Amino acid sequence: MAAHNDHKPADYRHRDRVEIKRALLSVSDKTGLLELAKELAAAGIDIVSTGGTFAALKDAGIPVTEVSQITGFPESLDGRVKTLHPKVHGGLLADMRLIAHEEQLAELGIEAFQLVVVNLYPFVQTVQSGAKGDAVVEQIDIGGPAMVRASAKNHANVAIVVDPAKYSEIIKAVKDGGTTLAQRRELAYSAFSHTARYDSAVANWFAAELEGDWKRAAGQKGDIENANPGFPSNFKVDSQLANVLRYGENSHQAAALYRTTGENSVAGIAQARQFGGKEMSYNNYVDADAALRAAYDFNEPAVAIIKHANPCGIAIGDPTSPDVIADAHAKAHMCDPVSAFGGVIATNRPVTVTMAKQVASIFTEVIIAPSYEIEALSILLEKKNLRVLELPANYSREALEYKQISGGVLVQETDEFSQFNSSGWKLVTGKKADLETMKELEFAWRACRAVKSNGILLAREGASVGVGMGQVNRVDSCKLAVERAESRSKGAVAASDAFFPFADGLQILIDAGVRAVVQPGGSVRDEEVIAAAEAAGITMYFTGERHFFH
Numbered sequence: 030m031a032a033h034n035d036h037k038p039a040d041y042r043h044r045d046r047v048e049i050k051r052a053l054l055s056v057s058d059k060t061g062l063l064e065l066a067k068e069l070a071a072a073g074i075d076i077v078s079t080g081g082t083f084a085a086l087k088d089a090g091i092p093v094t095e096v097s098q099i100t101g102f103p104e105s106l107d108g109r110v111k112t113l114h115p116k117v118h119g120g121l122l123a124d125m126r127l128i129a130h131e132e133q134l135a136e137l138g139i140e141a142f143q144l145v146v147v148n149l150y151p152f153v154q155t156v157q158s159g160a161k162g163d164a165v166v167e168q169i170d171i172g173g174p175a176m177v178r179a180s181a182k183n184h185a186n187v188a189i190v191v192d193p194a195k196y197s198e199i200i201k202a203v204k205d206g207g208t209t210l211a212q213r214r215e216l217a218y219s220a221f222s223h224t225a226r227y228d229s230a231v232a233n234w235f236a237a238e239l240e241g242d243w244k245r246a247a248g249q250k251g252d253i254e255n256a257n258p259g260f261p262s263n264f265k266v267d268s269q270l271a272n273v274l275r276y277g278e279n280s281h282q283a284a285a286l287y288r289t290t291g292e293n294s295v296a297g298i299a300q301a302r303q304f305g306g307k308e309m310s311y312n313n314y315v316d317a318d319a320a321l322r323a324a325y326d327f328n329e330p331a332v333a334i335i336k337h338a339n340p341c342g343i344a345i346g347d348p349t350s351p352d353v354i355a356d357a358h359a360k361a362h363m364c365d366p367v368s369a370f371g372g373v374i375a376t377n378r379p380v381t382v383t384m385a386k387q388v389a390s391i392f393t394e395v396i397i398a399p400s401y402e403i404e405a406l407s408i409l410l411e412k413k414n415l416r417v418l419e420l421p422a423n424y425s426r427e428a429l430e431y432k433q434i435s436g437g438v439l440v441q442e443t444d445e446f447s448q449f450n451s452s453g454w455k456l457v458t459g460k461k462a463d464l465e466t467m468k469e470l471e472f473a474w475r476a477c478r479a480v481k482s483n484g485i486l487l488a489r490e491g492a493s494v495g496v497g498m499g500q501v502n503r504v505d506s507c508k509l510a511v512e513r514a515e516s517r518s519k520g521a522v523a524a525s526d527a528f529f530p531f532a533d534g535l536q537i538l539i540d541a542g543v544r545a546v547v548q549p550g551g552s553v554r555d556e557e558v559i560a561a562a563e564a565a566g567i568t569m570y571f572t573g574e575r576h577f578f579h
């Protein structure tokens with residue numbers, strides 16, 4: 030007998046439809062089991078099953094053979110060994126396209142399976158229930174994944190089903206005379222995805238356990254400052270291919286969208302529902318995500334318009350306006366109407382008819398919102414090229430962010446505001462801001478977080494009026510913001526995402542007529558910067574917290 034595969038292509042007989050004569054059923058989740066088994070038995074298919082599955086079928090009066098009868102070996106070690114036997118795995122792995130395999134099975138007295146239905150021990154559910162230690166370890170399925178992987182490898186001959194939702198497809202295939210190769214390939218893909226997710230969940234559980242050990246050890250040594258602040262020693266991001274995109278950042282780059290799955294996944298832009306317009310592109314996703322982040326930085330009704338991941342307008346609506354969200358959109362658009370052409374719009378409130386009419390009159394790539402008034406939706410859907418998206422109801426963002434670098438991945442906690450409002454700010458020079466100015470400064474501070482560093486944002490009446498983004502020095506960002514704001518600089522407030530290293534950038538804002546500034550502070554030259562503000566008689570607050578965004 031050959032110990033390894035030295036078959037030539039000509040040795041393989043073609044097999045498309047495979048008639049099911051023998052099935053192996055071993056399931057923890059018994060949903061739909063009896064319905065499936067009844068159909069299999071009615072079609073004259075021999076069913077072999079493990080203990081619990083066997084008992085359920087037998088109780089229902091369905092003819093079934095217990096696996097231990099096939100193996101000649103009792104299920105043992107608390108179920109750790111049931112199907113791990115050549116009489117089972119030979120029947121799963123024999124490639125019946127090869128005469129040699131068919132002959133070997135006959136010699137060994139092993140019968141082939143054409144259908145395997147397995148779902149695994151409920152590992153994730155056990156962890157979620159709060160179980161610990163050996164109770165969790167016992168739920169790591171070994172024999173199940175071995176059968177799933179063996180059958181998936183041997184998809185030329187065996188159909189592997191891991192999901193009760195597929196049972197009806199199998200019942201139909203039985204009636205049609207067997208499974209097709211195309212069907213078995215799809216099932217094999219699902220099967221390997223399933224075991225990969227299962228193993229990731231197991232690995233993540235071990236990572237969390239090891240992290241706990243490590244922290245406890247650090248605590249015992251009194252070395253808590255150096256203790257790892259909660260990062261697992263290895264991590265995996267489970268995700269599933271959702272869509273192959275037309276192209277990536279540029280047309281010569283292939284690209285795809287994956288949706289994260291598993292315990293820590295959230296519902297975000299990747300889960301948004303698209304009502305109309307062209308297919309979302311790679312850049313659309315990036316910009317829509319940035320737009321959402323900006324719009325959801327406000328509790329007030331807000332609109333953000335993004336191009337190349339930077340804002341060309343952010344505004345909150347005037348609460349006295351007859352249509353607050355339409356007001357926010359109009360103000361955001363007015364910040365930089367030239368750049369808003371072809372932009373991506375996000376809002377944190379339902380889109381009204383008035384807002385929809387405004388958006389429809391401007392060339393826009395994408396609009397994303399928590400919902401739409403019915404008439405607003407039909408107005409927007411008339412624009413054939415406008416991608417209209419609705420956020421999942423439970424939209425949220427991940428607690429950790431990842432950035433790929435060559436040879437590794439950087440992981441950080443997501444940037445959150447701990448100085449969301451002004452209560453923790455420090456007045457460093459000038460008159461204490463009145464209520465209205467303080468509101469303006471708070472708006473500017475939140476909006477500035479959406480600007481790529483170095484970021485400077487000028488605001489008036491709850492709207493950005495000039496944005497200086499992504500410059501490699503703060504002076505140029507100040508110049509850009511002032512230039513874009515034009516005459517609106519006079520009397521505006523300004524926010525800076527990080528401290529002014531020198532007074533020169535601030536001086537540009539002062540010269541343009543800015544009356545109050547908010548910035549983190551913390552430069553070695555803070556005194557020089559404060560002195561410039563003091564000399565100009567403007568108000569300046571320090572937040573003590575920086576919001577770089579790269």
Ligand SMILES: NC(=O)c1ncn([C@@H]2O[C@H](COP(=O)(O)O)[C@@H](O)[C@H]2O)c1NC=O
Nearest residue numbers: 079081082109111112113149150171172173
């Ligand atoms: N050890 C084995 O040989 C083995 N073979 C099958 N299982 C699992 O046993 C479960 C079904 O058990 P039962 O039919 O006894 O309820 C399935 O989730 C299956 O994945 C096994 N269990 C765990 O590893």
